[in-house]
Amino acid sequence: xxxxxxxxxxxxxxxxxxxxxxxxxxxxxxxxxxxxxxxxxxxxxxxxxxxxxxxxxxxxxxxxxxxxxxxxxxxxxxx
Amino acid sequence: xxxxxxxxxxxxxxxxxxxxxxxxxxxxxxxxxxxxxxxxxxxxxxxxxxxxxxxxxxxxxxxxxxxxxxxxxxxxxxx
Amino acid sequence: xxxxxxxxxxxxxxxxxxxxxxxxxxxxxxxxxxxxxxxxxxxxxxxxxxxxxxxxxxxxxxxxxxxxxxxxxxxxxxxxxxxxxxxxxxxxxxxxxxxxxxxxxxxxxxxxxxxxxxxxxxxxxxxxxxxxxxxxxxxxxxxxxxx
Amino acid sequence: xxxxxxxxxxxxxxxxxxxxxxxxxxxxxxxxxxxxxxxxxxxxxxxxxxxxxxxxxxxxxxxxxxxxxxxxxxxxxxxxxxxxxxxxxxxxxxxxxxxxxxxxxxxxxxxxxxxxxxxxxxxxxxxxxxxxxxxxxxxxxxxxxxx
Numbered sequence: 001x002x003x004x005x006x007x008x009x010x011x012x013x014x015x016x017x018x019x020x021x022x023x024x025x026x027x028x029x030x031x032x033x034x035x036x037x038x039x040x041x042x043x044x045x046x047x048x049x050x051x052x053x054x055x056x057x058x059x060x061x062x063x064x065x066x067x068x069x070x071x072x073x074x075x076x077x078x079x
Numbered sequence: 080x081x082x083x084x085x086x087x088x089x090x091x092x093x094x095x096x097x098x099x100x101x102x103x104x105x106x107x108x109x110x111x112x113x114x115x116x117x118x119x120x121x122x123x124x125x126x127x128x129x130x131x132x133x134x135x136x137x138x139x140x141x142x143x144x145x146x147x148x149x150x151x152x153x154x155x156x157x158x
Numbered sequence: 159x160x161x162x163x164x165x166x167x168x169x170x171x172x173x174x175x176x177x178x179x180x181x182x183x184x185x186x187x188x189x190x191x192x193x194x195x196x197x198x199x200x201x202x203x204x205x206x207x208x209x210x211x212x213x214x215x216x217x218x219x220x221x222x223x224x225x226x227x228x229x230x231x232x233x234x235x236x237x238x239x240x241x242x243x244x245x246x247x248x249x250x251x252x253x254x255x256x257x258x259x260x261x262x263x264x265x266x267x268x269x270x271x272x273x274x275x276x277x278x279x280x281x282x283x284x285x286x287x288x289x290x291x292x293x294x295x296x297x298x299x300x301x302x303x304x305x
Numbered sequence: 306x307x308x309x310x311x312x313x314x315x316x317x318x319x320x321x322x323x324x325x326x327x328x329x330x331x332x333x334x335x336x337x338x339x340x341x342x343x344x345x346x347x348x349x350x351x352x353x354x355x356x357x358x359x360x361x362x363x364x365x366x367x368x369x370x371x372x373x374x375x376x377x378x379x380x381x382x383x384x385x386x387x388x389x390x391x392x393x394x395x396x397x398x399x400x401x402x403x404x405x406x407x408x409x410x411x412x413x414x415x416x417x418x419x420x421x422x423x424x425x426x427x428x429x430x431x432x433x434x435x436x437x438x439x440x441x442x443x444x445x446x447x448x449x450x451x452x
Binding site (some may be wrong): 155 | 353359362384385395419420421422423424425426428437438440444
């Protein structure tokens with residue numbers, strides 16, 4: 001179980017902003033999301049999309065716990 | 080007769096800021112001032128001291144009328 | 159140093175008043191205020207999304223970098239989020255330093271970062287619908303001046 | 306465009322509030338506030354003398370030059386004269402433009418002029434007496450950046 005957050009255009013694409021999703025790693029989470037919504041699965045793997053776990057950017061895979069907050073961050077536009 | 084204004088360090092040197100002085104040209108005015116106060120006469124001829132007549136900077140000599148305002152402007156310090 | 163996000167409109171002048179108060183050793187305060195342009199009616203409303211916590215932390219890191227590059231006495235950054243109407247201030251940056259060059263350069267540096275890399279997502283709601291905005295080539299070029 | 310001198314203390318924030326109001330086409334406002342430094346007690350009071358009329362006209366010429374170099378929507382300059390206590394603002398410059406680079410550069414340019422060539426005469430009244438101040442080598446170098 002992780003709390004998943006989508007920002008910017010990813011939120012519009014998926015039609016949601018925040019959900020609880022069952023997954024014990026980031027790679028498992030990607031598979032769950034892609035199985036539900038192929039467009040979203042592709043978009044979160046796209047170039048320039050960063051992933052933050054508990055507000056820290058991570059690269060590659062990572063373990064998730066029930067308390068993890070996973071954010072998919074599309075290219076930032078600045079203010 | 081011209082209204083003569085001294086600014087900045089020139090005012091401290093002369094001990095006055097504004098006076099009416101009889102002179103029909105700038106060169107005549109310089110002679111009157113130097114005759115009264117040799118230090119001031121030298122200072123107003125010094126490098127970097129500009130002269131404005133009726134608020135416009137002049138170079139060289141110029142005629143003065145009774146209404147002329149003559150300002151001696153030492154090097155400007157900025158704000 | 160204060161870094162904050164706000165959903166409410168703000169007055170940059172009130173922030174400058176507070177920022178300059180009681181600074182007897184600060185010789186120089188530079189500020190920048192970014193305002194949502196109306197573009198002659200082409201942009202009705204701007205919508206800015208942040209990631210609360212993450213966004214302030216990312217801005218804080220850049221403010222620390224600015225404090226490392228320039229001898230600053232203080233920095234304040236306030237950024238609007240949510241829906242912003244034309245003519246409303248979006249961002250306010252203030253820098254305080256002993257001398258003006260440090261204050262100007264740090265303010266300029268912080269704005270270049272905020273406009274190009276800060277964690278915001280920006281959508282324009284215009285007469286022809288809505289669209290997500292990315293930094294312009296000019297925004298990237300401005301940022302690259304700082305190496 | 307407003308250019309003025311004042312003998313009374315002023316609040317730079319109040320000036321920024323007035324300057325930013327109702328600017329729906331202005332994207333960028335840069336300001337600079339110069340403050341009299343206390344220098345840990347070394348400077349008690351600063352005394353600034355202007356030549357009323359002449360000083361505003363000279364500043365106005367430079368503001369016109371800035372408007373020729375950058376696409377500015379507006380410029381405001383307020384300068385204190387008379388006796389100025391430590392911690393009090395001396396000068397406020399605000400520039401408004403469509404984009405931030407023009408606003409920053411014009412504000413920076415105007416300050417370099419004001420600090421090095423504007424018609425003011427400046428005296429410091431300190432614990433060891435009074436002395437007239439001239440622009441520093443840094444002030445001249447800053448101004449020369451603009452050619």
